[in-house]
Amino acid sequence: QVHLVQSGAEVKKPGASVKVSCETFLYPFTSYSMHWVRQAPGQGLEWVGLINPDDGRTKYAPGLQDRVTVTSDASRFTVYLELRRLRSDDTAIYYCVRDLDGDDWWGPGTQVIVS
Amino acid sequence: SYELTQPPSVSVSPGQTAMITCSGDVLARKYVRWFQQKPGQAPVLVIYKDRERPAGIPERFAGSSSGTTVTLTISGAQIEDEGDYYCLCATDKNVLFGGGTKVTIL
Numbered sequence: 001q002v003h004l005v006q007s008g009a010e011v012k013k014p015g016a017s018v019k020v021s022c023e024t025f026l027y028p029f030t031s032y033s034m035h036w037v038r039q040a041p042g043q044g045l046e047w048v049g050l051i052n053p054d055d056g057r058t059k060y061a062p063g064l065q066d067r068v069t070v071t072s073d074a075s076r077f078t079v080y081l082e083l084r085r086l087r088s089d090d091t092a093i094y095y096c097v098r099d100l101d102g103d104d105w106w107g108p109g110t111q112v113i114v115s
Numbered sequence: 116s117y118e119l120t121q122p123p124s125v126s127v128s129p130g131q132t133a134m135i136t137c138s139g140d141v142l143a144r145k146y147v148r149w150f151q152q153k154p155g156q157a158p159v160l161v162i163y164k165d166r167e168r169p170a171g172i173p174e175r176f177a178g179s180s181s182g183t184t185v186t187l188t189i190s191g192a193q194i195e196d197e198g199d200y201y202c203l204c205a206t207d208k209n210v211l212f213g214g215g216t217k218v219t220i221l
């Protein structure tokens with residue numbers, strides 16, 4: 001069964017950077033895109049970006065594209081989300097989601113607190 | 116830029132029909148997915164391609180589409196259907212979520 005393991009909670013100061021990882025298990029790593037979706041406390045879902053691990057192509061939400069980078073490491077079956085110049089409104093749960101627009105599978109989420 | 120608009124809340128009594136709309140110009144040419152999210156849990160897909168139901172999703176969940184509006188209908192709503200529902204649409208450049216609809220069964 002597909003399994004996504006995300007890195008642990010992070011507490012960061014405003015202006016700092018954070019890097020969250022999503023390790024994948026039990027499916028062909030390069031066969032599916034990986035998305036990042038975040039949810040601020042009491043708020044809705046917000047798409048952050050995606051990567052195609054097969055060719056490394058990325059897409060980002062327009063409002064975040066100058067601060068976010070999504071990368072992948074096929075040797076570790078892991079996808080990473082880096083968010084820079086953190087602000088208090090970046091406080092959220094960050095989910096990695098395999099193939100959000102297809103055969104989707106959600107990670108458990110990583111809490112990021114900016115304070 | 117594209118946006119998807121949902122009503123903030125919908126309330127129905129158990130056994131009644133709940134209807135949640137998702138509107139946006141892009142929906143005239145792109146499919147929508149619907150996700151259900153319960154407190155403290157990751158979202159779960161309940162409808163894809165506007166009207167297709169994944170395996171394991173009860174038949175009371177149905178989707179429909181007309182022009183720039185898609186609708187999720189829960190027929191004979193159950194207490195366990197309470198939660199937040201989000202529509203999602205993927206375009207060539209972006210992925211959009213609706214603002215979410217809180218469904219209350221009371």
